[in-house]
Structure formats: structure tokens, C-alpha cells
Amino acid sequence: MLDRVWKSTLGKKFLMAVTGTGLVLFVFVHMMGNLQMFLGPEVINRYAAMLQTSIEFLWPARFGLAIFALVHIGTGITLTWQNRQTRDQRYATRKLVKATLASRTMLWTGSFVALYVVYHLLHFTIGTIDLHLAEMKTPDGHRDVYRMLIWAFQDSRVACGYILAMGVLCFHLSHGIGALFQSLGIKKPGYEPLIYRLARLAALGLLVGFVSVPVAVQLGWLQ
Amino acid sequence: MKLKLRVWRQKNAHTPGQFVEYHADNLNPNMSFLEMLDVVNEQIAAKGEEPIAFDHDCREGICGACSCVINGEPHGPHDKVTTCQTYLRSFQDGATVTIEPFRANAFPLIKDLVVDRTAFDRIIQAGGYISVGTGHPPDANSLPVPKPLADLAMDAAACIGCGACVAACKNASAMLFVAAKVSHLNLLPQGQPERDVRALAMVDQMDKEGFGACTVTLSCQAVCPKGISGSFIAKMNRDFLRAMLLNP
Structure with a gap:
């Protein structure tokens, strides 16, 4: 069966959709975490400390996310490569019917997000890009996430890069969230337009949620 | 003009x-x-x-x-x-x-504008049929089909197998065609005995023929002369998944 999952186009799309669903849920939880910035330093620092100290939860989650990301990227690259072998002689004229820009650029937006995630981990989690961030601790020795974010997003280059990356991520998701219902087979005739509308709305919601933090810091609402 | x-x-x-x-x-x-x-x-x-x-x-x-x-x-x-x-x-x-x-x-x-679409025939040969005993025809209405299912199966059966879905798809994917053919038979009582084998065999043949995967752009649905709904692809995915789980 595993053989069939990997070798068939449907099976690969299924893997892509399952891992995509997991990653989207992570992105949503991450956004909910970020929004705690608006509840003040105590709240978000307590949340961050809770995550950092729950080692039994933290490492399986990190490990699982890494596997999900690798499977998602692996199926994405192999499917794209496979799809490119299907038409040697291209059309001279091609009218784009229906296919959105997001749906045609998934590999590129996905690659950009993957690279940004590496940078993002080096920046905030591992702390090798801005050494100053690692020094920011709360009195009880945990990471002062509130101060870290304020410090990082006060740099307009960091804020702009973050906003751009979130834009690309949510553009990727504007197609991905709707499409995963198709790949997982969760769809009824007639519900199609509703699913795609809600998916785009969800992607927009994620974008607003993520971008609100750097924007608030830049405008001086969060200090 | x-x-x-x-x-x-x-x-x-x-x-x-x-x-x-x-x-x-x-x-x-x-x-x-x-x-x-x-x-x-x-x-x-x-x-x-x-x-x-x-x-x-x-x-x-x-x-x-x-x-x-x-x-x-x-x-x-x-x-x-x-x-x-x-x-x-x-x-x-x-x-x-x-x-x-x-x-x-x-x-x-x-030649010129003529292409060989027999790949579609081979997909049909792989599972686009039902096996029935020959002999006396069954009595009318002896096999009840609920109206909503009959309508849905008819929507899928409207596919004329022209291949426009493949032509429009950026991946030259035959998903809409295969989905329509799998769904048409898998929705009806006559198609049930071979339901899982059909989904597996037709998808396998589709992959073997070198058609691409689905990116869910729904271009296929937009150009289909019979207006086959892309949601049949979701049904095919469901049937394929079920078949894989039940026939490991």
C-alpha cells in the first residue's frame, strides 16, 4: 500500500494534502501565539516559557513538523517534476482559463517560504543572525519573547522582510487550503465555490494576524 | 465574413x-x-x-x-x-x-490537428466496465437506484471522453475524465462489486499513460464541453483512498 501511495499521483497528492493540513494548523497555532503580543509581555512570555519548558511536547512537535515539511517538499518537487514531463510540445497560444496565479506558482511560493523558514529559525529560534536576541531574558531566566519581537521588528528591514514572507505564505495558502479538500476527497458537488471562498478568507485571516504584529511595532503601538 | x-x-x-x-x-x-x-x-x-x-x-x-x-x-x-x-x-x-x-x-x-487519444480507451479497459451475468434481462425496477444518486451518476456519465480536460490542464492531467468514469459506475448499484478494483486499476492505468497530477486549478471543469464538475475528482480521490485502505 505504501508503495502505491508514493508511486501514484493520487497517493502523492494525498500525502501533500495531509502534510499541508498539518502545516497549516501549525501556522494557525503560531499566529494565535503571536497575537498574544497584544495581551502584554507577561502573557506571551508565560506562553513562550510554557512551550520551551514542555520538552516532552516540544521535541516531538518539532520532529513531526520537520517530517511533515520534508514530505510536503518532497511530494511537491517530485509531482512538479512529473507534471513537467507531460507536455513536450507547448501551445503557441494559451488562454488561462480559471487557473489562478497562486495555483500556477505553488512550487515558487513554496520554495520561498521554505527558505524564509530557515532564515526565521536562524533568526529567532537558534539566534545566530542577531546575537543580541539571545541575550534577552526575563528575570526568571526564560526568553523574553516580547522584547525580542519588539527589538527585531523595530528594524524596518526585518519587518518588511517578514511582511513580504507572510504575504507569499498566505498567497501559497490561498490555493493550498482550498485544494487540500479536493486531494483528501472531502467535497460535495455544489460546495466548491464556498470551499474556495472560505479558503481564501482563511488565508487572508492568517495574513492579517501575522502582519498585525510587525505593523503594530512599526507604528509604535507595541513598545 | x-x-x-x-x-x-x-x-x-x-x-x-x-x-x-x-x-x-x-x-x-x-x-x-x-x-x-x-x-x-x-x-x-x-x-x-x-x-x-x-x-x-x-x-x-x-x-x-x-x-x-x-x-x-x-x-x-x-x-x-x-x-x-x-x-x-x-x-x-x-x-x-x-x-x-x-x-x-x-x-x-x-497528423496536423489529429491526436491519438487511445490512452483513454486503455483507461476504460482497465476498469470502466461492470461484470454482469448474461442471459435473461432483469425485471424492470428490480434494482432500485435512489434519484439523487441516479442524477449524480448521470452527471458523471455525461463525459464524452474528448480529452479537453487534458488539453487545458497545465499538467496534462486526465483526472477529470478518469474521475467521471470511475464515479459514474461507482455511484450505481451495478458498479459496487468492482468498486475498489475499478478505482485502483483506472488510476494505475492513468499514471502509466503519462498523464500528470492534479493541481486543482479546475481549468478542466472550465473547458469541459459537458460541464463535468471537478468535485468528481474529490470523489475519485475518496474512492481510491478507500480502495487502498481496504485492499492493502
């Missing part, structure tokens, strides 16, 4: 093709697109040249033989219409019209 045609001419699969321009004059706007090609072909033949080869059969929009990508759209500019049911009044007088064959490696070109 007049049209300037840019037609893909290719002698066979091994010779490179190119666009050739033809000026079609004195056309009647109420001619069908294929009738226009007939007229142009008569003029070409009168000059002693090789006429343009194109597929056609019923010319009523139900057989699925006609193809062609007209100005970048399979079956031309109209929704839910085949090439044979496309009329010249849909084009501006004096317009340039580009005519290409359906392009996909799984549909190898035979």
Missing part, C-alpha cells in the same frame, strides 16, 4: 510541425467551425495540396471526436460547447484564429 487562420500543420509524429496561414473568405457566420475547415480544405485540395487533417464524427456535440485548441482554448471560446458546435458568428469578421491540436505526451500527434 473572412477569417485569417493559423493552422498547425504536421505531417506525422516524427516530422516537426509549424503554423501555416490560410485566408478563408466568403464564409457564412452560421457555419460551424468544422464546416469552415471543410470549405478551406476544398480550396486547399483544389490547389493540389494536402488538406488539413482534423477529427470529427457526429458534429452534434455528443461523440467526443472533435478536438482542436482554438485561440488557446480547447473547443474554442464558448463554455460547454464542442468545436463542432462552435459557430463562426462567435468570431469577429477578419479576425486571426489560431488552431492547434490538443497537446499532451499521452496524446501523441498523428
